[in-house]
Amino acid sequence: MSWLPKKNVVVPIDLSEFSLSALDASMEFVEDTSHLHIVHVLREMSPMEPGVVWGEIDDESRRVHAEQAIRKRLADPKFDKIEIHILVGNPPNQIARFAQEVDADLIVIHSHGRTGAAHLLIGSVAERVVRHAHCPVLVIRD
Amino acid sequence: MPAHFVTSLSRGLLPRVSALLILAFLLAFSSGAAADSAPPEVEAEAAVEELVQNAESNAPAAPEKGTLKATIDAGVEKVSKVISDVLFFDISFGAFESPMIDWDTREPVLDENGQPDSQHQPLPLIVVTLVFGGVFFTFFYRFINIRAFKHSIDVIRGKFDRDEDEGEVSHFRALTSALSATVGLGNIAGVAIAVSVGGPGAVFWMLLTAVFGMSSKFSSCTLALMYRKVNADGSISGGPMYYLDLGMKEMGGFFRPLGKTLAVLFAIMAVGGALGGGNLFQANQSYAVVEYVFGFDSDFASYLYGFVAALMVGVVILGGIKRIGAATSRIVPVMAVVYVLACLFVIGVNFRQIPHAFSLIFTEAFSSQALYGGFIGVLVQGVRRAAFSNEAGMGSAAIAHAAARTKEPIREGIVGMIEPFVDTIVICTMTALVVIVSGVYDLHGAERAVLFTDTHGAQEGAVLTAVAFQQVISWFPYILAMAVVLFAYSTMISWCYYGERGWIYLLDHFGGSGLRTVIIFRIFFVFCVFIGAVANLGPVLDLSDALFLSMAFPNILGSMFLAPKVLRHLKDYWGRYQRGEMQPEQ
Secondary structure, eight states, X not given: OOSSOOSOEEEEOOSSHHHHHHHHHHGXXXXXXXXXXXXXXXXXXXXXXXXXXXXXXXXXXXXXXXXXXXXXXXXXXXXXXXXXXXXXXXXXXXXXXXXXXXXXXXXXXXXXXXXXXHHXXXXXHHHHHHHHOSSOEXXXXX | OOHHHHHHIIIXXXXXXXXXXXXXXXXXXXXXXXXXXXXXSOOTTHHHHHHHHHHHTTSOOOOOTTSHXXXXXXXXXXXXXXXXXXXXXXXXXXXXXXXXEETTTTEEOBOTTSSBOEEEOOOBHHHHHHHHHHHHHHHHTTSHHHHTHHHHHHHHTTTTOOTTSSSSBOXXXXXXXXXXXXXXXXXXXXXXXXXXXXXTHHHHHHHHHHHHHHHHHHHHHHHHHHTOEEOTTSOEEOSHHHIIIIXXXXXXXXXXXXXXXXXXXXXXXXXXXXXXXXXXXXXXXXXXXXXXXXXXXXXXXXXXXXXXXXXXXXXXXXXXXXXXXXXXXXXXXXXXXXXXXXXXXXXXXXXGGHHHHHHHHHHHHHOOOTTTTHHHHHHHHHHHHHHHHHOTTTOTHHHHHTTBSOSOHHHXXXXXXXXXXXXXXXXXXXXXXXXXXXXXXXXXXXXXXXXXXXXTTOOOHHHHHHHHHHHHOTTHHHHHXXXXXXXXXXXXXXXXXXXXXXXXXXXXXXXXXXXXXXXXXXXXXXXXXXXXXXXXXXXXXXHHHHHHHHTHHHHHXXXXXXXXXXXXXXXXXXXXXXXXXXXXOO
16 A cells, blocks of 8 residues: 555444544545545345334435435535545445445544453454454554 | 322322332342242133133143253243243232132132132233323323323324424324234133123223223333434334433433333343233134134144244245235224124124123122132233223333324323224224123033133133124134234234334444344344244243333333323423314314
């Protein structure tokens, strides 16, 4: 990986304060913020969720809501040109797949850094993104 | 009720009563754990067991010691025993006695001196908790169950729906979703068990429990809206684990850890209850009806039924086929109406018996007559089966109600309140009247034996209803079988949702990822559907049954601490409602 400005940088976020700080870090890698792709992955809804049963929420409506929520959090004009992509599924797979799709040069991801038994058992999303990704991954730790 | 009484209730009485309840719980737990060595003098379920014994007599013999199955069985039995010792802990300490009765001949059992033998009639802690909770909330919210009834109907009819509010579904749809979990085999099998074990008098207590239960349900559903999590994608997470945790956190100090503990306890019990009352019991009892109605008598039939049922549940919860789930929740209300109509027909045919049935319900509720374990025995049956059926006080329905689209928590509470009414006062009463007017509850001796020898070791509750249906029109039991299968199916699917919410809360709480691992719960859930239909459940069913009812402990206790907060909301809401500040949409 060279330290030249990147054309496509993927930044997975989960709306926590910390994951937004990964966004700040990622801005250093691009000349123009339009080269940044924010990715937020929604889990599959339970088929028994009342809103799903009655057809009142679906992935489309969830995408709209989530994008609005993220735009609200990123109200600063400096974020305006960033593209936001809302995906549905298993986060590490979706992030890696998306990065490949847009032919990303870099993924900048935060890690909450689970410790102890929980870490051993399930690891972190960041870890699995590192394993699945086709491109370099920068992990920002707490 | 004067206002100062309510204030004094919230300041002085409430903490003291709660402390008493905690004390009783601890006492019960310690004695429950210790009771392992000494056989308990009290068999809470003696009567039910008696009923089941006939059927179990031709069940396969217990596996030999030392095998894996025997070890598992023994383990389950031990855990189950501790829990049910707590749950059914006799808080009257053996103060009540009733003569022993030979269930076959219905004659008193005599001891060696020729005197009628007597037995203890326990007053279980869970029953006292449920009744106390219902009465407490009814008084604390000043008969909300009665004064808000009309408003409740208006809200359900959609007169107060606002599309722009946060939430997933309308009031009516939230109620229907909750009802599809509530209306299940408890309404058919559970009630028949109550009447055959507790006599017609149990119906009176069942109805009374439901009336008070409306206030408990109001409390849970209001709290679910007050402390729900609106996710970024517009979906909702809520239910007792959230309000116990977040609500009591607000109160600070000692309530913080207590709230967390109650929330975790609730989540554990929700997972267990979902697998038990929400799954094994439903699969088992629905097969008992199908087996009886279609006259199956081979193991193969039960395997086939179990396989098909598991497959049907699996396509929704594992395969994500939303349409089936959606279709079911629309069919269930229709099926409930069909069931009520069929019951009315059976009752109509026996119309001469109706006055007698009602007089039995009222007189036997207070009779100290021996047959059904005296006054206490009858009361206990009524309360337990009502709670098992309408889930009031258990907090489970609050998980579904949390999804309602409204910014008024009280309004959803008032909607939820109608559930025990529909479930118990309407539907359960139908089953009870059918069982009473047809006289099938009173079969004994040889007649009973013939009926119940070959039902796979299940509790025969639902079969009683089938027999009553059959007396009227030969093909009527097929309607019953259809209703039973549908109710069981929708209840299992809805309870899987409650169970997985508990699972997700638990795993997230202990540092794991609930959403990622929920698939494990779902696979196990589908597996249990099959087990429920084919297996002779015994101790597993006892355990899951116990977990199901025990959700009421953390929920009622926590809700009492949170009651003053609800009351403040209620006063504000009711004031605005009465001043006409909320105009229903035309």
